Amino acid sequence: MTELSSYHRETADAYDAVAVLYADLFRHALDGSPLDRAMLAAFADTVRAAGPGPVAELGCGPGNVTAHLRDLGLDVFGVDLSPVMIDLAREAHPDLRFDVGSMEALDVADGGLRGIVSWYSVIHTPPRDLPSYFAEFRRVLAADGTLLLGFFESEGEPVTAFDHKVTTAYRWPIDDLAGLAGEAGFTEVGRMLREPGEGERFRQGRLLMRAGGGAR
Numbered sequence: 291m292t293e294l295s296s297y298h299r300e301t302a303d304a305y306d307a308v309a310v311l312y313a314d315l316f317r318h319a320l321d322g323s324p325l326d327r328a329m330l331a332a333f334a335d336t337v338r339a340a341g342p343g344p345v346a347e348l349g350c351g352p353g354n355v356t357a358h359l360r361d362l363g364l365d366v367f368g369v370d371l372s373p374v375m376i377d378l379a380r381e382a383h384p385d386l387r388f389d390v391g392s393m394e395a396l397d398v399a400d401g402g403l404r405g406i407v408s409w410y411s412v413i414h415t416p417p418r419d420l421p422s423y424f425a426e427f428r429r430v431l432a433a434d435g436t437l438l439l440g441f442f443e444s445e446g447e448p449v450t451a452f453d454h455k456v457t458t459a460y461r462w463p464i465d466d467l468a469g470l471a472g473e474a475g476f477t478e479v480g481r482m483l484r485e486p487g488e489g490e491r492f493r494q495g496r497l498l499m500r501a502g503g504g505a506r
Contacts, residue, residue, distance in 0.1 A: 301371055301414050304457040313352035313378050320358055325484045326440075329496045330355070332480065333407060333438040334362035336498065340434045343404030348393035348427075349411020353379030356386055359407065369393060394423055398430040406431060409440040413459040417449050424474035431501040437476055441467065443483055443495035452492075464495045471499055 320327055337345060343365065347356045350368030352375055359366040360383075367387035370376050379388040391397060393411060406427050415423060427437055444450050444461040451460055468478050476499040484494050 301457055313375075313382070316351070317354060320354065323487060325482065326494075326496075327358075329438065329440075329482055329498065330358060330407070331362060333405065333436060333498060334359060334364055336436045336479065336500075337364060337405040340404060340432075340436070343432065344402070345405040345407070346396070346398070346403055346430075347407045347409065348396075349408060350379060350388065351375050353383045353386065353388060355407060355409050356388070357383045360386060364405070369396065394419075394426055396426060396430050400429055401432045401435075403430050403435055404432055405436045405438075407438045407440075409438070410442075412439070413441055413454070414457055415460070417460060420470060421474060424471050424476070428475040428501055433502050435501040436479075437471070437497075437499045437501065439467065439471070439495075439497040439499070441495050441497075443493040445493050461492055462495065464497065467495070468497055468499070471497065476501055 345359060345364045345366040347359060347366060347368045350356045350370045353368050356366055356368040356379070367389065368379055369389050369391045370379070371390070371392060373390050376388045376390050389397070393408070408427070412420060412423055431437065442459065442461040444463045447461070447463070449460055449462055449466065451458055464481060464483065468481070472478070478497065479500050480498045482496040486492055486494070
């Protein structure tokens with residue numbers, strides 16, 4: 291992995307420090323969220339319809355969503371900045387591949403992926419830097435590749451920073467985030483907003499997007 295910037299290093303260190311607690315807290319998060327499972331299933335169906343190929347979960351943490359995607363029939367691997375998170379993911383899911391890396395500079399060939407899941411992994415990215423992430427996602431996705439974003443939605447407000455329990459994060463208007471991805475070459479396929487569940491503070495947003503042209 292290339293040398294991390296100070297921002298990436300701070301984020302990695304923050305997650306290293308809470309990795310064990312984080313893994314325990316979110317181990318069964320999908321069990322109580324049928325809408326989130328439905329969105330991940332829609333992503334998996336869309337990827338499979340385009341043909342076989344690898345999928346990456348970027349910002350995979352302890353690997354729970356990566357394993358869920360595997361169970362949905364995808365050839366998936368995980369990438370995360372935090373070495374401790376990657377160690378936990380490898381321990382919990384020894385049959386899956388997990389790499390330490392930055393989703394801003396992926397060790398993947400152009401067009402090498404069929405799909406990307408970014409499940410709350412861009413929430414800590416300063417808004418000015420997010421276009422470079424989307425450009426990298428577009429670079430590594432095949433022409434008919436699929437992107438799924440999970441994030442905190444801003445509920446009518448502009449992009450808003452908040453005191454995430456690990457490190458500063460941002461809530462995004464869903465239209466603005468879709469527009470930013472569109473500028474990088476993505477076309478929206480579908481979206482979902484759900485209200486906060488138990489223990490959640492904010493509305494949750496999901497965007498399903500296709501690389502390249504419009505929806506089929």
